[in-house]
Amino acid sequence: MEGPEFRKHLEERADLSPRKREVLSLAHETLLPARVETWVGAGIPLVIGRREGYRITDLDGRELLDFHLNGGTYNLGHRHPELVRTLTEALADLDIGNHHFASEERALLARALVEKTPGELRYTVFTASGTEANDVAIRSARRATGRRKVVGLESGFHGSAGLAGAAGRDRTARAFLSDYPEEFVTVPFGDLHAMEEALAAGDVAAVLMETIPATQGFPVPPPAYLPGVLSLCREHGTLFVADEVQTGLGRTGQLWGVETFGVEPDILVTGKGLSGGLYPISAVVLGTRAGAWLREEGWGFVSTFGGAELGCRVASRVLEICSDAATLEHGRQIAERMASGLEEICGRRPFLRGVRRVGLVMGLETAHPTGAIQLCRALYEHGVWAIFAGFDLSVLQWKPGLLLDEATCDEALERLDAALAGLEPDPAFEAGRA
Ligand SMILES: Cc1ncc(COP(=O)(O)O)c(C=O)c1O
Structure with missing residues (x-):
């Protein structure tokens, strides 16, 4: 749709305030036309205004519980007061820093990450x-093994640029002629036989996988799967890379998802929640072999904004909070409370056909091929923001925050129950799955 036509469409929408129409129209003109059209067309014209804890306020003034957390970015809630204070105080004496030199903030956080990661x-x-x-x-x-090939999961997502964009499901990379089909291979999730075949030639540098694939709706790995992949990696000289961008920082009940499955990766990747939702920062933690290049190439990787000192201050506090025994115990308890509430709802609402769960990492299976889109919209109308899994539209990602309190947990369950009341299963879909 062209800009003027879309603007006219927005003007006809009585449910949108003038301010919201203005923002949507501006974003459509200059930012993300297709995405804005999709959300408006789906009946979810969300524009986030105020935000605090696990609540966000739509520009129209409606309050929503945040059960998307932007993939875990708001694991500790929006604008966590202590993190806001940490950042504000850091601004009194720090800035981004200069990435060419040693830095106290970066070194302290690097050490904390090394100490708090497994193996x-x-x-x-x-x-x-x-x-x-x-x-x-x-x-x-690649540098450590002298090999180029990377094996990922068909259900994997690791980012949308560069090498990471070519790994896992590469539909978007292909659309931008940025795929490398010779070098990036995928196998189905949970299939050790396929993994063994992919690694057998001994030419694979890394298996890169999310501990629980988020965009697929968090299918729970069978207990032997991740240890099995790790042992195949060891057998074939391949490094195991755990993408913990969504599953790390306490969400599975342990600090890192891999710990829940008893796996010690060669490389661990973290991001999103590490930022406290306040200052962008992500990190790769490397074993001796994988990180050997750091002893050989002083400038093998440079990033002006990577490890910005302000972000390091915030991330250091995030790491302390997330690894605190009391925080992890709270997360486990709230996950249990949420799980029993979901189970109870599941028994009464046939549209909710099952719950996938490891700690606070949850996927709601619906009884309709695009049921998660319907549920996402119904939840939006009932005051909850939660997003469908992009690679499986029958599953909704359901992400309770690590610090969620019992009352808000129960409130979310009530709103979910009300949202489900109006949704009907698709018998053909159910028959097909039987
Ligand atoms: C599992 C996983 N890995 C990597 C990324 C990419 O992170 P970023 O958006 O910070 O580049 C994402 C983002 O959604 C993700 O979910």
Whole structure:
């Protein structure tokens, strides 16, 4: 739709305030025409205004519980008061810093990450985004092994630029002629046999996978899967890269998702929540072999904004909060409370056919091929913001925050129940799955 036509369409929408129409129209003109049209067309014209804790306010004034958390960016809530204070105080004496030199803030956070990650990880490289962090992980594995090939999951997402964009499902990379089909291979999730075949030739630098694939709606790995992949990697000289951008920082009940599955990766990637939702920062934590290049190439990777000192201050506090035993215990308890509420709703609402869950990492399976879009909209109308899984539109990502309190947990369950009341299962879809 062209700009003037879309503007006219917005003007006909009585449900939108003039301010919201203005923002949507401006974003359509100069920012994201297709995306804005999609949300407006789907009946979810969300423009986030005020935000605090696990609540956001739509520009129209309606309050929503945030159960998307932008992939875990707001794991600790929006504008966590202590993190806001940390950042504000840091502004009194810090700025981004100069990435060419040693820095106290970066070194302290690097050490904290090395200490708090499992196994023998010993170096940290900072980046601004998770995409870049995955890119560095791939480059490190290639350099360490002298091999180019990377195996990922068909259901994997690791970012939309560079090498990370070509890994996992590469539909978007292909659309921009940025795929590398010879070098990036995918296998189905949960299939150890396919993984073994992919690694058998001994030419694979890295297996790069999310501990629980988010964009696929968090399918739970069978207990033997991740340890099985790790042992295949060891057998074939391949490095195991755990993308913990969504599953790290306490969301599974342990600090890192891989710990829940008893796996010690060669490289661990973290991002999103590390920022406290306040200052962009992501990191790759590398083992001795993967990080050998850091002893050889002083400038093997440079990033002006990677490890910005302001971000390091915030991230250091985020890491302390997320790894605190009481925080992790709270997360486990709230996850149990949420899970039993979901189970109860599941028994009464046939549209909700199942719940996938590891700690606070949750996917709601609906009984309709595009049920998660319907549920996303119904939830929006009932005061909850939660997003469908992009690679499986029957599953809704359901992300309770790590610090969620019991009352808000129960409130979210009530709103979910009300949203489900108006939704009908698709018998053909159900029959097809049987
Ligand atoms: C699992 C995973 N890895 C990597 C990324 C890319 O992170 P960023 O958007 O910070 O580049 C994302 C973003 O959604 C993600 O979900």
